[in-house]
Amino acid sequence: MDGGMTLPGLTLDIISLARLMPMYLSLTEDGRIAEVGPTLAKLLPKDAAGQDFFALFEISRPGNVRDMAGLAARTGDRLHLVRRDESRTSLRGLAVPLKGGQGMLLNLSFGITVAEAVRDHDLTDADFAPTDLAMELLYLIEAKTAVMGELRAMNRRLEGARSEAEERALTDTLTGLRNRRALDLALAELVARGQPFGLMHLDLDWFKAVNDTLGHAAGDHVLRMVAGVLRAQTRAGDTVARVGGDEFVILLPGLVDAERMRIIAARIIARLEEPMDYQGVSTRVSASIGMAASTAYDRVLGDRMLADADSALYEAKRQGRGRAELHVPD
Template identity: 50%
Template sequence: MTGQDALRVALDRLCPMHLWLDPGGVIRHAAPTLVKLRPRTALVGHGFDAAFRLLRPRPCSEPPGALPTGLRLQVQFRDAPATAFNAIALPAPAGGLIVNLGFRMTMPEALRDYPLTSADFAPTDPTVEMLFLIEAKSAAMEAQRHLNLRLQGAALAAEEQAQTDPLTGLKNLRALHDVLSRLVNDGDCFALMHVDLDHFKAVNDSFGHDAGDHVLRKAARIMQSVTREGDTVARIGGDEFLLVFPGRQDRARLSRIAARLIAGLERPVRVRDHLCRVSASIGIALSRDIPGAPPDDLIRRADAALYASKRAGRGRFTFAGTAVPPDGASLA
């Protein structure tokens, strides 16, 4: 074996993706892994320029002159699949060039195009380790993603089942329905008070949502202060509340509660340097007016009474099925 042959055998193992060009730029030898990408006949005997396009450094002429040596090059197969490679060209011992190629970041796709095995890479080449890492990390990420999806689902379910309004700490609509269903099923009488804050939108618009949230929390405390234990206060919308008074059917008592509530809510709330002013319109429905009716019917009656209060000028309360009093405080 001549020295040249021995070198070639060594290079085939050390750099299994190299090409040997003669001084005219014609490929004289292609290392074994490159031959797996293109048949030997498509490489050996052809000019390097005929098989590869030089991407970087961008050639000034087409076809380009001799390959620059000692620089990091980027080349690409001219025919499909147009795999791109990093490359370096260095002078060969007896003239010509040795060009070594390596896969770039697109290696996972390149490996889909070619049936390569670890034997096709030099044992010192970290490509196989990289592929291992890519697959292992993808699998771990996928497992993590599944866990996240399940946790997200669990969080949504928990939220769904929750009975508390996170902003005010009052009951939410779900909790309210539970309370009402229980009362109706047990045949207990009760009163419903539907409260809607007046001018709340103006607070939000003028002073921001922080101020609005503050007013809502304050309103929640006022509503809790006018109710007894056993009553339910629920926030059922942005600035809408429903109060349930089990056992109460006395209009005079309910009127006093409603008037106290309006008076409490009308007290200005200081948020930073601003005084926020709201009021409340209230509709009240009594279960004994339509005995055995489903809770939704009573809520609708309270709602209709609330809108009667609004139409009559806000800041007042109305009993369902009655005329609107001329002034909210008149029954207090």
């Protein structure tokens, strides 16, 4: 303690003090408010002078500072204060003793809650001392909001462009096969051209077991291998599309002969049933195939053929999987 020492002092009138520290507060020995800086005064009732400081403010940190003795014991420490009113404005600052035991002087600031305080108490830039970084903090809050706004707008634009691109995309990103949209386009084109074609709807068997036991990475690997088999077993002009998790559709222009379709389907199934290696683990899947030929219809409709191939696929599954069934018109 420096109680015995006399240090040199400065004398300052309260107008200068208010300029230096517009949020100062001086307290009498018995804890009553003597003088209030002009900015801090905006937070207080008009008749604040003479009132008990501890009735107007709560010292939230450090704890147990409830009177002048407690405050004096915390000389120079960082204090957190809360205004006891509905605004609950939070302040921070420090308290130092005035000369000759004439009470204490506090200098307060808003800290990071300055933006709310400015709003709640209608403060202006003239309320802050030029040394106070409050304006810079407010500036930064606004600048950050502006930058975030730009970033959000940019993200929205990019997201829009991405979904548009995705919508326009014709490729299944996992396997590199055609996607559902590409299939629909190719199917519509075949129907429009009136060219005879065969359609196969292929669904993997036991694929869920691979996913469940070895994980999704293994599942993705198997799907890529399957894609490779389908590409290898079809011709360049055929359309091979992945239309669902483990569902594929193949369009075979010019191929409508039931026997040839069965042979191709059997070959595909046989190749798919060969063990596939995933990180040293051998996995096996099979496939069921439902088929339809455009020549079986008087009037060819793409959706109808897809639905019939789907029924045939269901029949193939029902008959024990790992086999192909051709839709037979009624």
